[in-house]
Amino acid sequence: MADHILNDISHRRFNLLRGSWILVSPHRNKRPWQGLQEKPSKTTLPDYDPECYLCPSNTRANGSKNPKFDNTFVFVNDYSAVKEEQQEYNPEQKDGSLATRLLRAEAVTGKCYVICFSPSHHLTLADMTPAEIIPIIETWTNLYTLHLSPKSPLAEAAAALKIPQLNQDDIAKPNAQYRYMQIFENKGTTMGCSNPHPHGQIWTTTSFPEEPATEFHQLSKYREEQGGAHLLVDYAKLESKEKERTVFENGTFWAGVPYWAVWPFEVMIVSRQHKRALVDFNDKERGDLAECIAEITRRYDNLFETQFPYSMGMHQAPLDGSEEEVECSHFHIHFYPPLLRSATVRKFQVGYEMLGEPQRDITPEQAAERLRACGGELYRRKLD
Amino acid sequence: MADHILNDISHRRFNLLRGSWILVSPHRNKRPWQGLQEKPSKTTLPDYDPECYLCPSNTRANGSKNPKFDNTFVFVNDYSAVKEEQQEYNPEQKDGSLATRLLRAEAVTGKCYVICFSPSHHLTLADMTPAEIIPIIETWTNLYTLHLSPKSPLAEAAAALKIPQLNQDDIAKPNAQYRYMQIFENKGTTMGCSNPHPHGQIWTTTSFPEEPATEFHQLSKYREEQGGAHLLVDYAKLESKEKERTVFENGTFWAGVPYWAVWPFEVMIVSRQHKRALVDFNDKERGDLAECIAEITRRYDNLFETQFPYSMGMHQAPLDGSEEEVECSHFHIHFYPPLLRSATVRKFQVGYEMLGEPQRDITPEQAAERLRACGGELYRRKLD
Numbered sequence: 044m045a046d047h048i049l050n051d052i053s054h055r056r057f058n059l060l061r062g063s064w065i066l067v068s069p070h071r072n073k074r075p076w077q078g079l080q081e082k083p084s085k086t087t088l089p090d091y092d093p094e095c096y097l098c099p100s101n102t103r104a105n106g107s108k109n110p111k112f113d114n115t116f117v118f119v120n121d122y123s124a125v126k127e128e129q130q131e132y133n134p135e136q137k138d139g140s141l142a143t144r145l146l147r148a149e150a151v152t153g154k155c156y157v158i159c160f161s162p163s164h165h166l167t168l169a170d171m172t173p174a175e176i177i178p179i180i181e182t183w184t185n186l187y188t189l190h191l192s193p194k195s196p197l198a199e200a201a202a203a204l205k206i207p208q209l210n211q212d213d214i215a216k217p218n219a220q221y222r223y224m225q226i227f228e229n230k231g232t233t234m235g236c237s238n239p240h241p242h243g244q245i246w247t248t249t250s251f252p253e254e255p256a257t258e259f260h261q262l263s264k265y266r267e268e269q270g271g272a273h274l275l276v277d278y279a280k281l282e283s284k285e286k287e288r289t290v291f292e293n294g295t296f297w298a299g300v301p302y303w304a305v306w307p308f309e310v311m312i313v314s315r316q317h318k319r320a321l322v323d324f325n326d327k328e329r330g331d332l333a334e335c336i337a338e339i340t341r342r343y344d345n346l347f348e349t350q351f352p353y354s355m356g357m358h359q360a361p362l363d364g365s366e367e368e369v370e371c372s373h374f375h376i377h378f379y380p381p382l383l384r385s386a387t388v389r390k391f392q393v394g395y396e397m398l399g400e401p402q403r404d405i406t407p408e409q410a411a412e413r414l415r416a417c418g419g420e421l422y423r424r425k426l427d
Numbered sequence: 428m429a430d431h432i433l434n435d436i437s438h439r440r441f442n443l444l445r446g447s448w449i450l451v452s453p454h455r456n457k458r459p460w461q462g463l464q465e466k467p468s469k470t471t472l473p474d475y476d477p478e479c480y481l482c483p484s485n486t487r488a489n490g491s492k493n494p495k496f497d498n499t500f501v502f503v504n505d506y507s508a509v510k511e512e513q514q515e516y517n518p519e520q521k522d523g524s525l526a527t528r529l530l531r532a533e534a535v536t537g538k539c540y541v542i543c544f545s546p547s548h549h550l551t552l553a554d555m556t557p558a559e560i561i562p563i564i565e566t567w568t569n570l571y572t573l574h575l576s577p578k579s580p581l582a583e584a585a586a587a588l589k590i591p592q593l594n595q596d597d598i599a600k601p602n603a604q605y606r607y608m609q610i611f612e613n614k615g616t617t618m619g620c621s622n623p624h625p626h627g628q629i630w631t632t633t634s635f636p637e638e639p640a641t642e643f644h645q646l647s648k649y650r651e652e653q654g655g656a657h658l659l660v661d662y663a664k665l666e667s668k669e670k671e672r673t674v675f676e677n678g679t680f681w682a683g684v685p686y687w688a689v690w691p692f693e694v695m696i697v698s699r700q701h702k703r704a705l706v707d708f709n710d711k712e713r714g715d716l717a718e719c720i721a722e723i724t725r726r727y728d729n730l731f732e733t734q735f736p737y738s739m740g741m742h743q744a745p746l747d748g749s750e751e752e753v754e755c756s757h758f759h760i761h762f763y764p765p766l767l768r769s770a771t772v773r774k775f776q777v778g779y780e781m782l783g784e785p786q787r788d789i790t791p792e793q794a795a796e797r798l799r800a801c802g803g804e805l806y807r808r809k810l811d
């Protein structure tokens with residue numbers, strides 16, 4: 044590739060999925076760092092913590108008691124950002140005044156869940172085998188199905204699913220048809236996570252949030268311009284051939300550092316075939332997804348021999364979307380980890396990045412090479 | 428205003444300047460916080476630190492010695508993200524292949540500066556009087572002028588400026604005509620700042636970065652739709668009348684928490700009249716800008732009685748822009764501070780925010796009320 048010069052010069056790359064640019068300054072990684080250092084996270088947590096509101100049989104802030112669960116456990120977030128019920132809001136009618144032109148707001152309702160990944164207080168995704176991750180994927184799929192519009196083009200696929208059902212009294216059918224479900228995990232105190240018991244979140248809203256809406260716009264444009272081709276199918280195919288940004292792949296997914304990655308060790312897991320949402324996967328494919336999640340999170344921890352912080356989450360079809368929106372959607376997972384040089388030195392996306400544009404130091408190709416090289420057993424297990 | 432219900436319900440607000448939405452969840456501020464706590468920054472720094480590479484007469488990483496300066500001091504960043512000279516990059520020709528369709532990059536050159544705000548190692552903007560801030564604004568204006576395209580519609584205004592000139596041997600005229608100049612400051616270790624000596628940065632590039640380009644698009648659209656009216660002129664007028672988001676104002680500027688603010692105590696300083704760039708201001712207006720910067724930064728420090736961290740920076744006309752780009756540009760400053768509840772508890776824009784959309788807890792109106800209430804003398808001075 045004539046592009047190897049990009050390892051040495053400052054340049055911008057275009058994020059086709061968002062339609063935006065990022066600045067890459069490879070030489071800049073060499074500057075000394077005298078700024079803030081993160082505390083490497085404690086790696087020795089007990090299997091059960093009597094003070095943890097996520098451990099089995101413990102009591103939560105609102106007084107309810109967690110069941111004794113075996114795999115995952117889902118409950119409605121006690122401090123939800125959106126709620127099913129609230130006062131009605133009717134914005135003032137557009138009257139051509141400055142106020143109605145410049146101050147635009149709309150109500151948002153919805154439902155927020157927490158999902159404990161397992162009963163164990165210390166078992167992170169990186170510690171789990173693919174087989175142990177499968178129940179988490181099944182739970183995500185069940186929640187998605189529970190909220191899916193019966194009119195969705197995906198309803199048929201959802202009805203045909205054969206996976207263990209959610210069996211929890213507190214997960215009632217939602218009161219209303221919501222528009223989008225955002226499934227994500229914040230891991231590590233650096234990423235605003237306030238409880239180390241491995242867990243994720245699910246925020247379901249009447250709104251179609253900015254990020255997936257921005258991506259939808261780009262996916263739809265590509266499909267239109269390329270006679271029905273899917274951007275991420277083409278992208279996974281290309282990356283799987285080029286190899287230099289690949290971290291791991293199997294029959295169903297490509298996982299690697301995107302060409303346009305912002306965070307130093309950002310990773311995207313992309314389905315090779317066109318899959319609109321979680322409900323489109325079969326047993327084999329869920330197994331392959333579990334394998335990718337295990338491979339990526341284990342490499343993350345191995346890279347700096349630490350509990351690697353990140354935010355991760357998936358984008359897929361809206362719960363209630365037009366035919367076009369559902370058809371353009373393509374299942375993928377983003378991992379956004381902040382660390383740059385070691386367990387204690389992170390990348391800050393601050394002044395220039397907030398006011399100008401995102402900026403990265405090492406190239407995506409260098410990041411992928413390092414992640415590829417640290418597969419194998421989890422460093423913590425080797426230390427045992 | 429019928430909109431007071433927005434203090435109690437979850438809703439989205441539309442950022443007209445970026446064309447994007449943010450989620451507001453006012454009730455959520457009540458949740459307990461057991462996560463990461465910031466270290467409140469040391470408030471007692473010496474006036475001179477022999478180890479500091481920004482103090483007068485000290486030696487920098489590259490071996491050069493700082494002069495004994497009186498006001499500001501500007502030098503080329505020893506670890507610049509972009510450089511004036513680098514190998515040429517000629518991307519492969521578009522050949523319809525997947526690679527040229529999906530992997531798009533372009534070279535970026537430019538020049539990065541550091542600006543020390545004063546010789547004193549501990550004098551932050553919040554400690555300075557407006558009169559002490561004026562030389563900083565003059566230096567920004569001089570640097571902007573030095574890089575301005577002679578063909579710019581702003582060239583005339585720049586030539587007519589009567590302010591003390593930059594008089595430093597190491598600030599040579601740039602080698603090339605660059606497109607945009609991003610002036611900003613990262614303050615505090617939380618914002619990736621690695622040296623407490625008060626300083627800002629200036630990154631000048633061949634590219635028109637994402638954020639100002641996105642704003643330009645919106646400003647231009649508004650002007651077109653509203654028969655030549657300027658979005659931010661209309662906005663400052665409305666906010667100055669509504670008052671509830673105002674923190675401080677004077678004859679030239681409105682300063683307050685934007686209706687669509689993302690960060691808890693985000694502030695925007697907007698020129699009331701249409702001003703395209705720094706070179707459009709006269710003495711009186713530079714004095715008014717200095718007053719606004721002093722009022723905002725002092726209130727920030729007073730709010731939690733700490734060195735309040737933030738990233739701040741200005742948006743204005745490109746150095747080399749079309750008539751339309753220059754005419755649509757409107758000078759304003761953004762302050763993006765991370766703290767939420769105290770000197771130690773910040774807001775994290777993480778999982779949902781990165782994957783879904785930005786989310787805030789207190790409303791902009793509540794934030795403005797608190798900032799209005801903490802004017803007056805700097806808390807540190809009262810303690811003396």
Ligand SMILES: O=P(O)(O)O[C@H]1O[C@H](CO)[C@@H](O)[C@H](O)[C@H]1O
Pocket residue numbers: 390391392393394395396402613618619620621
């Ligand atoms: O240039 P500095 O102060 O060393 O670095 C800081 O500001 C830069 C510009 O916002 C960022 O790219 C860095 O991540 C941050 O640590």
Ligand SMILES: O=P(O)(O)O[C@H]1O[C@H](CO)[C@@H](O)[C@H](O)[C@H]1O
Pocket residue numbers: 229234235236237774775776777778779780786
């Ligand atoms: O919900 P948590 O884990 O308490 O909170 C964390 O995740 C949320 C969703 O990304 C963010 O809004 C918070 O800022 C963060 O601290």
